Amino acid sequence: MSIPFLDLLREHREVAAETNAALARVLASGIYILGPEVESFENEWAQFCGVRGAAGVGNGTDALSLALMASGAIRPNQQDEVITSPLTAGYTSLAIIRAGAVPVFADIDPQTLTLDPQAIEESITHRTRAIVPVHLYGQMAEMPAICEIATRHNLIVIEDAAQAHGARLNGKRAGAHGQAAAFSFYPTKNLGAYGDGGAVVSNDPQLIDRVKRLREGGHQAALGEAIAGVNSRLDEVQAAMLRVKLKYLDGWTARRRGLARIYTEAFAGTDLETPHPLDESAHVYHRYVVQCAVRDELRAFLDSRGIMTMIDYPFLHHQQPLLIGPRTHRRLATAEASAERILTLPLYPQLRDDEQQAVIDAVKAWG
Numbered sequence: 001m002s003i004p005f006l007d008l009l010r011e012h013r014e015v016a017a018e019t020n021a022a023l024a025r026v027l028a029s030g031i032y033i034l035g036p037e038v039e040s041f042e043n044e045w046a047q048f049c050g051v052r053g054a055a056g057v058g059n060g061t062d063a064l065s066l067a068l069m070a071s072g073a074i075r076p077n078q079q080d081e082v083i084t085s086p087l088t089a090g091y092t093s094l095a096i097i098r099a100g101a102v103p104v105f106a107d108i109d110p111q112t113l114t115l116d117p118q119a120i121e122e123s124i125t126h127r128t129r130a131i132v133p134v135h136l137y138g139q140m141a142e143m144p145a146i147c148e149i150a151t152r153h154n155l156i157v158i159e160d161a162a163q164a165h166g167a168r169l170n171g172k173r174a175g176a177h178g179q180a181a182a183f184s185f186y187p188t189k190n191l192g193a194y195g196d197g198g199a200v201v202s203n204d205p206q207l208i209d210r211v212k213r214l215r216e217g218g219h220q221a222a223l224g225e226a227i228a229g230v231n232s233r234l235d236e237v238q239a240a241m242l243r244v245k246l247k248y249l250d251g252w253t254a255r256r257r258g259l260a261r262i263y264t265e266a267f268a269g270t271d272l273e274t275p276h277p278l279d280e281s282a283h284v285y286h287r288y289v290v291q292c293a294v295r296d297e298l299r300a301f302l303d304s305r306g307i308m309t310m311i312d313y314p315f316l317h318h319q320q321p322l323l324i325g326p327r328t329h330r331r332l333a334t335a336e337a338s339a340e341r342i343l344t345l346p347l348y349p350q351l352r353d354d355e356q357q358a359v360i361d362a363v364k365a366w367g
């Protein structure tokens with residue numbers, strides 16, 4: 001049996017009747033960008049996240065850079081620093097650079113694989129303006145500790161929630177902890193569009209208003225100063241698709257958690273280190289990532305059994321030539337050790353039970 005890492009067609013089949021109807025509705029409406037579907041989705045997404053407002057944009061990278069720009073934390077040409085994780089999608093750092101700041105990388109916690117609050121504190125300088133915690137693989141970063149540090153040092157927190165739709169910590173959803181948060185609706189995400197899409201969410205209506213201006217080129221008078229915006233709009237088709245899929249998200253998340261529980265129980269006593277969720281609701285298993293000292297051997301074995309795996313992410317940001325700044329020469333021991341050990345196994349809501357069992361059997365046959 002060959003086990004694909006992800007099969008989006010299965011998700012589409014679940015929703016096809018509704019998405020086809022929604023698509024026909026949008027095409028017949030004559031309104032294709034930033035219309036009533038986007039506005040409705042923004043309201044529904046804000047409500048889902050438990051925040052006051054949302055702004056739909058073209059993708060998650062733009063959502064993150066626009067949130068930073070709209071926060072007012074980054075001053076032009078000042079080499080302002082933003083602390084983030086070295087273990088994340090490349091887009092996190094690129095968004096920080098695009099917002100006009102310098103990414104500074106702090107080490108991660110070996111269990112959650114998200115930013116270590118103590119390492120953040122040690123990385124703060126007079127140049128630091130913001131923290132971008134990444135809720136990696138669907139696991140929320142330790143937001144209470146991070147927000148407490150930010151408050152003490154007068155820093156802005158913008159959550160990179162691209163992988164954490166619906167995760168919840170201390171009663172608050174991903175996106176509701178910092179000043180603002182960025183979501184991606186790239187098709188493979190827990191809530192995915194049929195193309196690119198993203199959103200900024202915030203409890204600050206002014207910040208959302210600024211993002212709405214910046215996504216259409218910027219607006220001098222409203223910002224009080226000239227900030228060049230971008231062209232990054234969510235279109236009506238994607239918004240309508242997201243509105244359909246949003247109704248399924250809680251069910252899909254429950255299925256992800258169920259599959260994760262089965263993997264974790266099955267791998268007890270093997271050489272695999274399974275994920276360490278902060279608590280049940282803090283992880284939505286965008287990725288199910290194990291750690292293994294002989295990861296490459298395990299990966300080759302699973303591959304020989306027809307099981308596709310991934311390494312998310314093989315390249316640490318503080319080691320990338322483009323991202324090496326004045327203070328990025330430091331070793332980040334935990335991130336460097338983790339990057340050698342991480343392996344993502346197939347897990348998505350439509351993964352069949354027999355396919356999961358085949359993955360488990362293969363891991364056990366190896367170990």
Ligand SMILES: Cc1ncc(COP(=O)(O)O)c(C=O)c1O
Nearest residue numbers: 059060061089091092162184186
């Ligand atoms: C953690 C993280 N941040 C940012 C992004 C950027 O999102 P997008 O691909 O929609 O620009 C992604 C997705 O690729 C991501 O996984």
